[in-house]
Amino acid sequence: MTGTPPPTDAGTAGGILAVDIGGTKLALRAVASGAAVYEDAVLWPVGGAVEDDAELLEASVAKAVGAWGEAPVRIGVATAPNVGADGCVVSWPNRPDWVGRSLRAPFAGTGAEVLFGDDATLAGLAEARSAGxxxxxxxxxxxxxxxxxxxxxxxxxxxxxxxxxxxxxxxxxxxxxxxxxxxxxxxxxxxxxxxxxxxxxxxxxxxxxxxxxxxxxxxxxxxxxxxxxxxxxxxxxxxxxxxxxxxxxxxxxxxxxxxxxxxxxxxxxxxxxxxxxxxxxxxxxxxxxGPHSSLAGAVLLATHGTSLLGGADLLGGGSPA
Ligand SMILES: [Zn+2]
Missing domain, CATH: 3.30.420.40 (ATPase, nucleotide binding domain)
Structure with a gap:
């Protein structure tokens, strides 16, 4: 491997939750003091209604917060769908019934700041950072x-x-x-x-x-x-x-x-x-x-906020150079 040694992610003052909303599954990882303390992955219901999806997402988030026993200060969400600034789904070829629906609503019960980013973009950030x-x-x-x-x-x-x-x-x-x-x-x-x-x-x-x-x-x-x-x-x-x-x-x-x-x-x-x-x-x-690059990117998003997505130097600890 060539390149600069990857920076360490010490984490935010409180814990964070990372969620990867993919085309066929949903993955969650809670991180406290830079270490993963909870992992879960579930498949979307096949042929299910959008209400079933939303319920599964809300229940999975509640389960993560409950198992961890601490409210996350920030949630980073890697999304396969395109999500607008208002948190509503703009397009999602795999689950078109979601279009126009809020992807922010299933997280409302956590009280945390919720940030969205494109799943592949976040995966690229995580891979570049880990590869230095x-x-x-x-x-x-x-x-x-x-x-x-x-x-x-x-x-x-x-x-x-x-x-x-x-x-x-x-x-x-x-x-x-x-x-x-x-x-x-x-x-x-x-x-x-x-x-x-x-x-x-x-x-x-x-x-x-x-x-x-x-x-x-x-x-x-x-x-x-x-x-x-x-x-x-x-x-x-x-x-x-x-x-x-x-x-x-x-x-x-x-x-x-x-x-x-x-x-x-x-x-x-x-x-x-x-x-x-x-x-x-x-x-x-x-x-x-491996198959978890988007989830690793969601951890980065929750840890550093949107600065990396905005083009900040990703090997400089997330602060604009
Ligand atoms: Zn095309």
């Missing part, structure tokens, strides 16, 4: 495909604060249509749904992502072809990023990305085969936090 890297690209592969870009030690936020949506980089103009409507987005090629479909076609049998991961572990040829397909698509996206922002490190995580052990190595192989000669290549590796 000032120039890192994070790619999270799960229900969707998210990204976080850290350049020069700061999150790249863009003019409207939502830069780094790597899932919607077009990697194949002739490729399948993405949920956003565009043809050939990275997400349309390597989301959990897309990889399950690719594996099913190659194997000639309906195949789940769990079966794909097991097939990869057994080095089944059909499973390796799917990993290769994913690596090729990811390398195409990275080729553009190498030219644009010159990352030193690439970290691949997310629920499915972290489970596909050979993926980072295959991505590195594809990248080195396609990049312009003489161009320095980033080191491509698995996410340090």
């Amino acid at each position: 890297s000032r120039d890192l690209v994070y790619l999270g592969i799960g229900t969707g495909v998210g990204g976080g870009l850290v350049s020069g030690g700061r999150l790249l936020t863009g003019a409207w604060g939502t830069a780094g949506e790597l899932g919607h980089l077009v990697v194949d103009p002739e490729g399948p249509r993405c949920r956003c409507g565009t043809r050939g987005c990275l997400q349309a090629a390597v989301s959990a749904e897309a990889l399950a479909a690719h594996a099913s076609a190659g194997r000639g049998l309906p195949t789940t992502t769990s079966e794909l991961v097991a097939g990869v572990d057994r080095a089944e040829p059909w499973a390796e072809r799917t990993v290769d397909h994913a690596a090729d698509a990811i390398a195409r996206a990275l080729r553009a990023l190498v030219e644009l922002v010159q990352p030193a490190h690439v970290r691949i995580g997310g629920g499915l990305g972290a489970a596909l052990a050979p993926l980072p190595h295959r991505v590195a192989q594809h990248l080195s085969a396609t990049v312009r000669p003489g161009r320095p290549l980033p080191e491509v590796g698995p996410a340090v936090h």
Whole structure:
């Protein structure tokens, strides 16, 4: 590992709660004096109404606070959905019934300050901070495909604060249509749904992502072809990023990305085969936090507030340099 040693997170004066609201599950971690004191993860009800989701979220938060026995001073929430400044869901392709509904309401009973951040952006911050890297690209592969870009030690936020949506980089103009409507987005090629479909076609049998991961572990040829397909698509996206922002490190995580052990190595192989000669290549590796990078990022958000999301120097302890 290269880079600066990661700073320590001593934590805020009181305890904090981190929550990761993903497309298929909800994860919670309470932290006191810099140490995790409570962990929980639950799946969203399949086909449940939005009221069931809200109830589960509220009950899970209450359970965390009850088990811990202390009210958190601040709650950091990593979200798969886009959340507006008023705390209402703007868009959530996986759970569209949430649109217009307050994501802040299920936390109201805690009395804590609640901060929201994009799950992949927060994951990128956590990975860069843990790697001690000032120039890192994070790619999270799960229900969707998210990204976080850290350049020069700061999150790249863009003019409207939502830069780094790597899932919607077009990697194949002739490729399948993405949920956003565009043809050939990275997400349309390597989301959990897309990889399950690719594996099913190659194997000639309906195949789940769990079966794909097991097939990869057994080095089944059909499973390796799917990993290769994913690596090729990811390398195409990275080729553009190498030219644009010159990352030193690439970290691949997310629920499915972290489970596909050979993926980072295959991505590195594809990248080195396609990049312009003489161009320095980033080191491509698995996410340090495995499938939990977004939750680790939510801890950072709750600990340091929104300064890191606003582009503060992430290796400088969270204060603007
Ligand atoms: Zn798209």
